[in-house]
Amino acid sequence: MGTVIKPLLLKGHTRPLTKVCYNRDGDLLFSCAKDMKPTAWYVDNGERLGTYNGHEGAVWDCDVNFSSTRLLTGSADTSARLWDVETGKMLFSFKHKSGVRSVRFAHGERMCLTVQDNTFNTQPAIFIYNLQDDLSTQSDIPVRTFNPPSASGGDKTAKINTALWGALNHTIISCDDDGIVRQWDVEHSKQKAQAQEHKRAIASMQFSKDQTMFVTASHDNSAKLWDTKTLKVLKTYTSDRPINAAAISPLKEHVIIGGGQEAMNVTTTSAKVGHFETDFFHMVYMDFLGSVKGHFGPVHTLAFSPDGTSFASGSEDGYIRLHHLDKTYQNMKDK
Numbered sequence: 015m016g017t018v019i020k021p022l023l024l025k026g027h028t029r030p031l032t033k034v035c036y037n038r039d040g041d042l043l044f045s046c047a048k049d050m051k052p053t054a055w056y057v058d059n060g061e062r063l064g065t066y067n068g069h070e071g072a073v074w075d076c077d078v079n080f081s082s083t084r085l086l087t088g089s090a091d092t093s094a095r096l097w098d099v100e101t102g103k104m105l106f107s108f109k110h111k112s113g114v115r116s117v118r119f120a121h122g123e124r125m126c127l128t129v130q131d132n133t134f135n136t137q138p139a140i141f142i143y144n145l146q147d148d149l150s151t152q153s154d155i156p157v158r159t160f161n162p163p164s165a166s167g168g169d170k171t172a173k174i175n176t177a178l179w180g181a182l183n184h185t186i187i188s189c190d191d192d193g194i195v196r197q198w199d200v201e202h203s204k205q206k207a208q209a210q211e212h213k214r215a216i217a218s219m220q221f222s223k224d225q226t227m228f229v230t231a232s233h234d235n236s237a238k239l240w241d242t243k244t245l246k247v248l249k250t251y252t253s254d255r256p257i258n259a260a261a262i263s264p265l266k267e268h269v270i271i272g273g274g275q276e277a278m279n280v281t282t283t284s285a286k287v288g289h290f291e292t293d294f295f296h297m298v299y300m301d302f303l304g305s306v307k308g309h310f311g312p313v314h315t316l317a318f319s320p321d322g323t324s325f326a327s328g329s330e331d332g333y334i335r336l337h338h339l340d341k342t343y344q345n346m347k348d349k
Contacts, residue, residue: 019306019337019338019339019340019343020337020338020340021306021308021335021336021337021338022059022060022335022336022337022338023060023308023333023334023335023336024043024045024055024060024062024333024334024335024336025332025333025334026045026053026055026062026065026334027045027047027049027051027053027332027333027334028047028049028332029047029048029049029072029332030047030048030311030314030329030330030331030332031045031046031047031314031315031328031329031330031332031333031334032046032047032048032072032073032074032075032314032315032328033045033046033073033074033075033076033314033315033328034046034315034316034317034326034327034328034334035076035077035078035317036057036317036318036319036320036326037078037082038078038080038081038082038320039082039320040057040319040320040321040323040324041056041057041058042054042055042056042057042063042078042082042099043055043056043057043317043326043334043336044076044078044085045076045326045328045334046073046074046075046076046087047072047073047328047332048072048073049072050069050070050071050072050073050089050091051065051066051067051069051073052065052066052069052073052076052085052087052097053065053066054066054085054099055334055336057319057324057336060336064102065102066085066087066095066097066102066104067102068095068104069087069089069091069093069095070089070091071089071090071091071092071113072089072090072113073087073088073089073090074088074089074090074113074114074115074116075087075088075114075115075116075117075176076088076117077117077118077119077126078099078119079119079123080119080123082099083098083099083100084096084097084098084099084105084119084123085097085098085099086117086118086119086126087117088113088114088115088116088117088128088129089113089114090113090114090131091113092109092110092111092112092113092114093107093108093109093110093114094107094108094110094114094117094126094128095107095108096108096149105149106149106152106154107154108128108141108143108154109154110128110130110141111130111134111136112130112131112132112133112134112136113130113131113133114128114129114130114131115129115130115131115173115174115175115176116128116129116174116175116176116177117129118177118178118179119145119179120142120179120183121179121181121182121183122183123145124144124145125142125143125144125145125157125183126142126143126145127140127141127142127143127177127179127186128140128141128143129141129174129175129176129177129188131173132170132171132172132173137161137171138161138162138171138172138173138174138190139159139160139161139174140159140160140174140177140186140188140198141156141158141159141160142156142157142158142159142200143155143156143157144157158200158203159203160186160188160198160203160204160205162174162188162190162194162196162205163205172190172191172192172194172215173190173191174188174189174190175189175190175191175215175216175217175218176188176189176216176218176219178219178220178221178228180197180225180242181225181242183200184199184200184201185197185198185199185200185206186198186200187219187228187242189216189218189219189230190215190216191215191216192210192215193210193211193212193213193214193215193216193232193234194208194209194210194216195208195209195210195211195216195219195230195240195245196208197245207245208245209240209245209246209247211238211247212230212232212234212236212238213232213234214232214233214234214256215232215233216230216231216232217231217232217233217256217257217258217259217273218230218231218258218259218260218315219231219260220260220261220262220317221242221262222262222264223262223264223320225242226241226242226243227239227240227241227242227248227262228240228242228262229260229261229262229269230260231257231258231259231260231271231272231273232256232257233256233257233258234256235252235253235254235255235256235257236250236251236252236253236257237250237251237253237257237260237269237271238250238251239251239262239269239297249297249298249300250300251269251271251293251295251300253271253273253289253293254289255273255274255275255289256273256274256275256276256312257271257272257273258272258273258274258312258313258314258315259271259272259273259313259314259315259316259327260272260316261316261317261318261325262297262318263297263318263322263325264318264320264321264322265318265321265322265323265344266322266348267296267297267298267348268294268295268296268297268303269294269295269296269297270292270293270294270295270316270318270325271292271293271295271316272290272291272292272293272312272313272314272315272316272327273289273312273313274289274290274309274311274312274313274330275289275312276312290307290309290310290311290312290313290329291305291306291307291308291309291313292305292306292313292316292325292327293305294306296348303348306327306335306337308335309327309329309330309331309333309335310329310331311329311330311331312329312330313327313328313329313330314328314329314330315327315328316328322339323338323339323344324336324337324338324339325337325339
């Protein structure tokens with residue numbers, strides 16, 4: 015890409031990363047890993063702000079609210095937990111029958127959603143909870159439940175990996191291990207539409223800044239750009255490895271994707287062969303623009319800052335690489 019990207023190497027987790035996300039102002043970064051300790055970092059210098067201690071299993075997902083006062087986490091310990099960002103105090107725990115794979119605050123933060131795994135003979139489900147200002151009256155009984163049908167018509171339903179709130183909280187978009195993207199009607203607790211364009215599991219997805227599009231990352235070695243309203247695939251970005259994460263730049267017409275050879279085979283593979291780089295693609299023309307190297311294991315999670323001037327990647331190697339994109343990149347015009 016003709017630009018120099020010097021990363022900050024953040025080492026605070028002892029096990030593989032599962033999620034990185036920025037707050038709305040872009041000055042804080044939150045991370046989750048299999049080491050059970052969600053962590054907050056300063057974006058400008060990579061300093062660790064603190065950890066949120068209490069989970070008893072791998073933490074799969076996190077989300078921070080609009081004012082950066084509350085953090086929501088989902089864990090394999092069958093709970094989703096609400097935390098005070100500043101003090102690290104746990105405010106409430108939502109109990110589930112199996113692990114919690116994904117969590118999100120609704121727009122306006124009067125509700126949140128959680129995604130239950132299909133472990134312990136439970137059916138995967140999306141739950142919606144009302145959030146109270148006074149947490150002494152908070153309930154862990156969901157007000158809405160969404161159960162996806164089996165793709166094959168049998169009893170087994172694929173694990174849901176990510177669920178996101180659509181515009182005005184009218185819809186929820188989810189993706190699963192069958193490679194299916196589903197659109198849910200929140201008011202009527204039913205599925206509105208679905209599309210299956212991926213051949214293997216969809217590991218994650220993220221919206222564009224205005225939520226008119228979203229990008230999915232799949233183990234079929236591709237990432238796809240979708241129209242949120244119609245669930246039509248607009249663009250496809252192909253790779254030579256399974257893709258675990260993808261993100262859309264809010265600053266430029268760029269998409270980044272990351273992944274690599276599966277974790278079980280990493281010890282027998284060099285970083286070069288495993289393809290652990292973060293690749294940049296032009297969002298419209300799908301041209302490969304360049305890659306950012308550094309990780310020694312598959313990239314599991316990617317996030318752009320709200321202004322697009324930095325991005326973070328989290329890997330199987332336990333490290334977060336925080337990349338501040340210099341003026342050369344910011345002022346660069348795509349050919």
